[in-house]
Amino acid sequence: MLLFVVLVLLLSIYFFLKKIQKKNGLDKFPEPDPHPILGHVSLVTSTREVIDVSMQLIKNYGKTVKLRIGPTFFSIRTALLTVDYHLIEFILSGNKILKKTENYQFWKHWLGQGLVISDGDYWKKHRKILTPAFHFEILKEFVPVFESVGDVLIENLAKCEGTPSCDLDPFVTLCTLDIICETAMGTKMNLQSGKNSDYVRSVKETCRIAVERVLSPLRFFDSTFWLCRDFYRQKKELKVLHDFTHNVINSKKNNKSIDKNIKRPAFLDLLLKFSEDENILSTEEIREEVDTFMFAGHDTTASGICFTLYCLADHPEVQKQVLQEQQDLFGEEKNPVITYSELQNMKYLEYVIKESCRLYPPVAKIGRYTTEDTEFDGCLIPRYTNIMLFIYGLHRDPDYFPEPEKFKPERFENFDPSIPYAYIPFSAGSRNCIGQRFAMLEMKSIISKIVRHYEIKPTSPRHEVELSFEGVLKSANGIKVVLKKRP
Structure with a gap:
């Protein structure tokens, strides 16, 4: 009985998160196949890989790439990697998105x-x-x-x-x-x-x-x-x-x-x-x-x-x-x-x-x-x-x-x-x-x-x-x- 309740709960969370993800519009952006547990965190394992991996992602998926942080099943924490001039202009020329990312902390x-x-x-x-x-x-x-x-x-x-x-x-x-x-x-x-x-x-x-x-x-x-x-x-x-x-x-x-x-x-x-x-x-x-x-x-x-x-x-x-x-x-x-x-x-x-x-x-x-x-x-x-x-x-x-x-x-x-x-x-x-x-x-x-x-x-x-x-x-x-x- 407990197992059944857990399964129902997990499925409910899954469909809820999928609904949020579709609603938020990030599905418009392409993404690599994520790791089921780590999402895309495992793509980079050292500081020497950051530039090469990022360049490869842009080359393979386009000027803006969607990345997931953490387990795919639960992940609503997402990131965008971008070289899109228009998105960059939108962010930097305005005063709406001024907060730095979490990594700066x-x-x-x-x-x-x-x-x-x-x-x-x-x-x-x-x-x-x-x-x-x-x-x-x-x-x-x-x-x-x-x-x-x-x-x-x-x-x-x-x-x-x-x-x-x-x-x-x-x-x-x-x-x-x-x-x-x-x-x-x-x-x-x-x-x-x-x-x-x-x-x-x-x-x-x-x-x-x-x-x-x-x-x-x-x-x-x-x-x-x-x-x-x-x-x-x-x-x-x-x-x-x-x-x-x-x-x-x-x-x-x-x-x-x-x-x-x-x-x-x-x-x-x-x-x-x-x-x-x-x-x-x-x-x-x-x-x-x-x-x-x-x-x-x-x-x-x-x-x-x-x-x-x-x-x-x-x-x-x-x-x-x-x-x-x-x-x-x-x-x-x-x-x-x-x-x-x-x-x-x-x-x-x-x-x-x-x-x-x-x-x-x-x-x-x-x-x-x-x-x-x-x-x-x-x-x-x-x-x-x-x-x-x-x-x-x-x-x-x-x-x-x-x-x-x-x-x-x-x-x-x-x-x-x-x-x-x-x-x-x-x-x-x-x-x-x-x-x-x-x-x-x-x-x-x-x-x-x-x-x-x-x-x-x-x-x-x-x-x-x-x-x-x-x-x-x-x-x-x-x-x-x-x-x-x-x-």
Whole structure:
């Protein structure tokens, strides 16, 4: 009798869920055959598979693919993977779907309600508060930091001279971490010199844990995550990160001699000044935004710099034009005093960076989450749907980028303004990257400095990158080139 009741209940649930799924319109989108227990979660088992599997899904099923999360029988949790320009434009150009997907919550232990994660009125308030901190007049003052920290990078890269291969990633990542520490917190960390290694370790471990939680059913849910060793590792590393930021904040707050008209204010200085003047940001809110800037501002720019240098190694004719632009600006001087205006005048280098970020967007996917039923193109997308905007795939769509696999910086000389959502390495719309101008200036500063000092060549045999989506696009086997010092 009990078995009969259970069967009836299960059948009732099944037909109810089927009815919901048909009503919500997601049946319009094609989907791969799901696993009966895992749905489509089992399609990706490591970060190295994310890009290739996503590209294969788009190739096999079309520009928008429906995916199920969890057991097929019960699953009403669905996701859409899309490179459809019109759906992406609909999402990014409006203010209806602003909430980030559930995966972003894995960063919440570190970043709290920082700008990357928060939503609703809280996000709108903080976005409005933080926007003035990225005014070009303030960005100008950061250029000397880019330059001085970049000089240390050049010294460190000298270790690679005469070697058959140089993995750029560890060198560049420490450089961008040093830059972000000094610009975000006003603190020189000297990470490139081997100091504060505990902080570097904690950043790496915290990022690793957050990324791996996405791919692990046991670690995915907070209710079971505590059973894993990484739960306790994360607590240890977060204490290091939070203690460091709190100590810097308290030190600045207690320093009564702080000049509020300081010529080169760090991001933290601006937040503290605004908080004191307006009394609307708590110490914890300031900590969350500074940590968010630390997280979002180092790995992304490191990825952009490394992949651009990798592309330059493969395209000597492009590298020659980048060098020529530098010589037109500075002659044969390898260590000129760079200004904001001169960085702005590096137009061809900007095209090169944009093309690299098209082929290898630092943030290859972004996610949004529907909080209410939403109609798009005659289809009802129900609330609680995760929508993954696959930027890597969108950037390789031949409808918008002829010969999409080719590295052609000149395509950005006259990019079609009628398709603003076809190229979105910094996202777009109201939730676009608040620090995109900062990132472009930093990448120009570092890449131009390296090109002036070194000829970048491919390894022999040529190093093939193994793309890995770790929140930020990386190469699992490094980004290896040959560096030859210029005379």
